[in-house]
Amino acid sequence: MDDIFKQVTAKLKSSVPIPIRCVVANVYRKRLNHVTFIGITGSAGKTTTKDMTASILGEFAPCKKTNLSCNTLQAIPATIWYTRKSHRYCVAELSAYGPNTLEESVRIFRPDIAVITCIGRDHYAAYKSMDALAAEKEKIVSWLSPHGTAILNIDDPLVRTIGERCNRRIVWFGESAGAELRLIEARSCWPNPLLLLLEYRGKTYEIRTQLHGTHMVVSVMASLAVALVADLPLGKAISALERFQPVEGRMQPKVSNDGVVFIRDDWKAPYWSINEPLKFLKEANAKRKIVILGTISDGSGDYGPKYKNILKTCREFADSVVFIGTHALRALRGRNKNDNFARGFLNIRNAAEFLRHELRHGDLVLVKGTNQQDHLVRLVLDRDKPVKCWTNQCVSQSYCSKCPKLYKPDQYKSFNVSINSQNCSEVPVIVGLGNPGLRYYHTPHNVGYRVLDKLAKSAGGTWKKYSEGIACTVKIYGKTVHLFKPGTAMNVSGIMVQRFLERTGSNIKNCIIVHEDIKLSFGDMRFKSQGGDAGHKGMRSVLSIFDTEDIIRIRLGVKGFDNTRDAKWFDFGIRNDSRKQKQIVLTKFSKKEEERLKPVIEQAVDVLRNHIKKQLGDKSAEKMT
Incomplete structure (x- = not known):
């Protein structure tokens, strides 16, 4: 009965609009004058600082804290609701x-x-701009009560500028002169933990933490500064801090059953902060040092130079580096083919297979990535128990260790499809990407479908339904060609393309993908023989499944010239994130755009015909079973 009550309560709370939640929380907050509220913000270290602070304060009095890394407006009202009169x-x-x-x-x-x-x-x-970003962070200080206290990092220039404008009490911490809680020395050399020497009011304190990496100093000092402001004895606060364990996914050691040591720093990977964990690895003592790098979390613009810079840094001290994710192959472009220092995998399943045989006892492996995109923790868990779920489309913010699907097979089981031409049919396959269902047919996302429909009609083809989607076989200039439209949502098209190629015995190198491109002007067309996905999630799915960027594709521009269309968002069962920019690819074309689209589709059909005529051989097709 209690479980049912909890489920109903949770459902009711999730259905309450955020503005109402905020109003209720605001009223309730006024009744909690006896509680000291501590707010923590910053671009890095928030969760560790929050958990460490709560751990120290909890040794002296009841303390409530936000769960995990829940730090947005959706989570704050709930944190206030669950703060009781018994909390200090x-x-x-x-x-x-x-x-x-x-x-x-x-x-x-x-x-x-x-x-x-x-x-x-x-x-x-x-x-x-950085100034605008700093101005946003400054608001946490601006909302302090007249008797409130700001605890600021004196070593950060932007934070220091905020402090110079602050008219509240300030406790500075850091290494620079003027810090009230001052860092004298910090050392972190694996397998030894982070050791600090701090000075406070003329007295020196030695702290032996259970953390790793000198960049954790900021969280340690901020937490101790909170304890000082709360009038807690510094010696006892340090003792409590020394018992604090690393937060999951933040420089957290994990030793596998066969003696491989993983340092999990896989919650997020902003490019500006990656050098700090790499510095830790450089100074560590280990037989071999290996870096596993997933997606850069704050990337914008060209990813290539960023990944190449990381590769260059890793060469100085690591024995090897493994890149995983959408941009994994960009770091490897232009390198010597005989250079085995770095490996790249678009597909995490293939990376796991490689690492099972590559890693050995005594290795120190830094796992750095963005959990929501990569879920790299699966590589760590797979070391002790084979993981079954290797989906590339999960956008859950939770770690996989708590997921009930971890040891269950993927919804769509993949096949081993060769990307080599040997022993494969040379019958070309043209794939049109889109979303199944009539309501999506006249949207930009389904341009690939419509090109294939036009090609099939002109060649007299008849569509036939398969478990992977719908397909037909036609003759183009006397050559047999398979046309295929995946029967699943655009963003998971890759697995169905893989299954269809397995069915027909075809080869990905003889495959042409047709899809829309929202970045190209309406009516523009691009023929591309290799490269990344250019932000297209359907193409990303295909590249990831086959773990190669050497796939021919035709991109049709659908960037709207009719600005009256409203964008809509459908998530197809994938988490709907209200912060994402609205998309226009699922909004129906206007009449004007439909008229403009007809010659574009015909042009695409002509391009496909000419490509088949010029590039592909005359071998007869193998019939689909």
Whole structure:
């Protein structure tokens, strides 16, 4: 009965609009004057600082904190609701991910103590400048009560500027002169943990933490500064801190049953902060040092130079590096073919297979990535128990260790399809990407479908339904060609393309993908023989499944010239994120655009015909079974 009650309560709370949640939380917050509210923000270290602070304060009095890394406006009202009269402290991390997003949370939470760890380039694209980003972070200080205290990192220039404008009490921490809680020395050399020497009011304190990496110093000092402001004895606060264990996915050691040591730093991987964990690996003592790098979390513009810079840095001290994810192969472009220092995998399943045989006892492996995109923790868990779920389309923010699907097979089981021409049919396959269902047929996302329909009609083909989708076999200039439209949502097209090639015995090198491109002007067409996905998730799925960028594709521009169309978002069962930019690829074409589209489709059909005529051989087709 209790479980049912909890489920109903959770359902009701999730259905309450955020503005109403905020109003209720704001009213309730006013009744908690006896509770000291501590708000923590910054571009890095928020979760570790929050958990460490709560751990220290909890040794002295009941303390409430935000769960996991829940730091947006959706989470703050719930944190206030669950703060009881018995609590003495409430600690929350507050995130700024766009203009005014932090202010909305701070206005409800109204901290008595405000902490800013550092200001980096996270969410830079949303603010357009570092000054604007810093101004957003400053709002946590602006909302302090007249008797509130700001705890600021004196070593960060932007944070220091905020402090110079602050008219509240300030406790500075850091290495620079003027810090009230001052760092004298920090050492972190694996397998030894992080050791610190701090000075406070003329007295020196030695701290032996259970953390790793000198960049964790900011969280340690910020947490101790909170304890000082709360009038707790520094010696006892240090003792509590020394018992604190690393937060999951933040420089967290994990030793496999066969003696491979993983350092999990896989929650997020902003490019501006990657050098810090790499510095830790450089100074570590180990038989072999290996870097596993997933997706850069704050990437914008050209990813290639960023990954190449990381590769260059790793060459100085690591024995090898493995890139995994959408941009994994970009770091490897232009390298010597005999260079085995770096490997790249678009598909994490293939990376796992490689690492099973590559890693050995005594290796120190830094796992750095963005959990929501990569879920690299599966590589760590797979070491002790074979993981079954290797999906590339999961966007859950939770770690896989808590997922019930971890040891269950993927919904769509993949096949081993060769990308080599040997022993494969040379019958060309043309794939048109799109979403099944009539309601999507006249949307930009389904241009690939419509090109194939036009080609099939002109060649007298008849569509036949298969478990992978619908297909037909036609003759083009006397050559047999398979046409295929995947029967699943666009973003998971790759697995169906793989299955169809397995069915026909065809080869991905004889395959042509046709899809829309929202970045190209309406009616423009691009023929591409290799390269990345250019942001197209359907193409990304195909590249990932086959773990290669050497796939021919035709991109048709659908960038709307009719600006009256409203964008719509359908998530096909994948998590709907309200912060994502609205998409126009699922909005029906206007009449004007439909007229403009007809000659574009005909032109695409002509391009496909000419390509078949010029590039492909005359071998007869193998019939589909």
